Amino acid sequence: MTLSRLSRPLACAAVTGALLLTTLTPTADARDGGFRVNPYLQNPTTTSMTVTWFSYDDAPGELVLDGPGHRGTRLVSDPEPQPVLAYTELERQQEIPGLEQGSWLHEDGNVKHVVRLTGLEPGSTYTYRVTQDGATVGAELSTAPGRRDWEHIRFMAMSDSETEPLGRVQRREWAPGLGAEDRPAATPGGEWDQTFGTTTLSGTRVLRYPLTEDDGYRRNLAVLHAQDPDFVLYPGDLVQGGGYQPGWDEFFRHNAGEVGSGLSSTPVLPALGNWESFGALNGGYGTPEDRSAVVRSRAKYHAYFDSPANGTPAHADNYYRLDYGPVTVITLDPNNGEPDAVPADTPASEKATGREYRGPGTDTQSNFTRAEYEAAGGTDLSDLNPGSTQYTWAERQLQSARRQGQVVVVQFHHSAYSSGEHGLPMYHADTSGQGGTPMRQYHPLFERYGVSAVISGHSEMFERSFVDEDGDGVGVHYYDVGVAGDGLRGERHDGPTLEAPLLRYNEFRRWTADQDEREVWAEVDGVRQLVSGGKHYGHLQVDLTRVSRGRAKAELVLTPVHSFPVLDADRRVVRTERRTYADVVTLELDARGRVLR
Structure with a gap:
């Protein structure tokens, strides 16, 4: 023992x-x-x-x-x-x-x-x-404090841990970002290649990250729990395949097992991601004739998590509301949009290209349809679109939380505004078939009812967007926190290679670790080392503090955190350090829980 x-x-x-x-x-x-x-x-x-x-x-x-x-x-x-x-x-x-x-x-x-x-x-x-x-x-x-009897609340958010046993030995490709031209050469057989490995990404030889997925996730969790959060949000893609039992074993090995047991003291608020519908080696997404792999995958998620009731038993655990003192967290399920859509619905000659945007679309995934899923015995899919049971429920919860003067945060997996791999709608020529743009349909509700932040994942990058449709200066901050312990992707390029210019499809983008946190390399003990900046495994820290400054009655500070690997002259990882990125957002809230100008 x-x-x-x-x-x-x-x-x-x-x-x-x-x-x-x-x-x-x-x-x-x-x-x-x-x-x-x-x-x-x-x-x-x-x-x-x-x-x-x-x-x-x-x-x-x-x-x-x-x-x-x-x-x-x-x-x-x-x-x-x-x-x-x-x-x-x-x-x-x-x-x-x-x-x-x-x-x-x-x-x-x-x-x-x-x-x-x-x-x-x-x-x-x-x-x-x-x-x-x-x-x-x-x-x-x-326990949570009362709505009126509190001083400070801290919670964390991370996504895309995508745990699996392979992560114990796999180092992911380290997508080049700002300042990557100063990196050591990614030469096959070179010093970095011999130590950590190199690989090909979009036709370009790139470095592999110094930490394995397993080690990166473990160290990220250690940084997170050292700050003693009150709860943790997990907006999806917890495992590398919801139907792959070793993936779940690895998730709990880190969070409630032999490697770490932080969730024994810190409550978890999870959300369904697209990987929770994937069977991995057990059939992937199945076939149109047999989607039992998807049914089994989502059933495993339901076995592990029991969320507050949402009034629709068939949709149990998919979406829910939880009040933690003055904070309301609304969790949504973006995994099924109706009518179902696939890239092939748009003829090649009619597909959008470049930055062309024709609206959000209706569906976030082209892997299976409701009819196929239900033919395999599944009964729990919940449509995301306006008029659906989930959308109507979400509006009621937002109305209720606003009447109660709550500070409202929303989480769901598919980032509605993304500069990354999954930022394009289904009708775009370069879509991944898993774009999160249909979730933009919720933004008018979020802005109307004063949501402070929306937290997602999916594109495996760190990004913040800001959307203010009515132009009053008070909009909604959207985060992609998909850097828990799997991929370390960057902004999407407008072409098949890394030499192509950045696409910048997301016009609401305000910050990414990829392009706003320059990698700074320097000679340390005769070896070129990264001394600051760059993309790393991390999470978002959110601190709510009671204040009294005129109309401001609370302050919400959102801090992007990363676990920075420090190497010695022999390129051994000697430690990781908790560091913060420069894009710290501070919001003042009034007595009703709304963000002030």
Whole structure:
């Protein structure tokens, strides 16, 4: 058994008797019962919290809670076996170069346990321990403050972790950005190539990033949790294939497992991304005749996450609202637009080119249709377009939150305004077939009801856009935070090569790490090293603070953060440092939660 502290410091004064608040996680070679996934937190409110964990066996687990109003409160779980999470034969037989075959697989057994803690006090800290099959995990949780009784709230947002076992050995292509001309040469057999590798991207030889996906994600999470956030937003693409069980194993290995267990103390608010509909080696998106791979993929997401009810049981977990004190987070599902659309709907002679924009379109993906999905037994798709159940629900929640004077933040996966790979609508000649422009249809609502920020991912880059349709100076800030631990892409070029000029399709773009954070290289101990700038794995930090400055009653600060790798003269990664990009946005809010001019 390995012994490790959870990320959040424990309030030792609240510990009674021999309560040991540590994490005991079976190692990869010795999993004998106990936890398959450590306890992780969901649905935080002022008086409640959901604690979920997974075991190998179907014996009930026990949770013991200590804190205000609770002294040794004991709750027993009701085990729920999850056959949809079983390995397929393809997964059992998979081989990954650089890893011992099957070394990443768990034992059989995937049993879900959910305990809803209620009767908690607002803005309070509790300790809890969960015992399952003789193993014990302990951690600390905190409830949300009241809407009026708060001083400071901090939350983080990251997307596109896209975890998979291959990430343990894979270094991604490091797309060249501003200042990349000063990089070491990407020569095959050269010094960088021998150490980290090089590869070809759009016909150009480029460097591979110094960190593997696995290491980059781990270090990014360490930076994130060191800042002690109140909750974390995950706007989609958590795993490299929702239908690929080892991808989920890797996600929880980092977030509630042997590598890290930050979600045992910090609640997670997830969202469905396009990868959550993809079966990976288990059939990808399937075929028009059989979309069961997509149904199975989305079913795995539903098995892991239980979000607040949205009034439509068929759409459970797809979209939801959660209030955390004065903050309202509205999560949307952008994965199904109707009528369904594909690039082939637009004849080649009629396709848009360059920066031509004819409207948002209706669909964000060309991988499957509702009819195909439902023919395979799926029942949970939710249309995104105006007039749909989801759109109508979203408008009601925005109206309600504004009446209550909340600070409103929205998250969904497909970035509505993107300079990257997925920024083009379905009718464009260069579309990826997964453009997020249909989500622009929500902007009039967001601006009307005073949404402070919209947080997405998808293009695997760091970007901020600002949209102010009515020209009053108070618009909405849109973020792509798709740099959790997978790709490190840049802005799209207007041509097939990296030598082509930038397309700049997104006219609302205000900042990207790719083109606004110049890479600065210098000779350090006789070796050319990156000393600042560039694209790196990171996340968005959001701080809400109560103030009293005239009409301003709160201040919202949005800070793009990255985990910067520091190398020595032998090109070994000696550490990573928390650094911030220059594009820090500060918004003043009035007593109604609206952004002031």
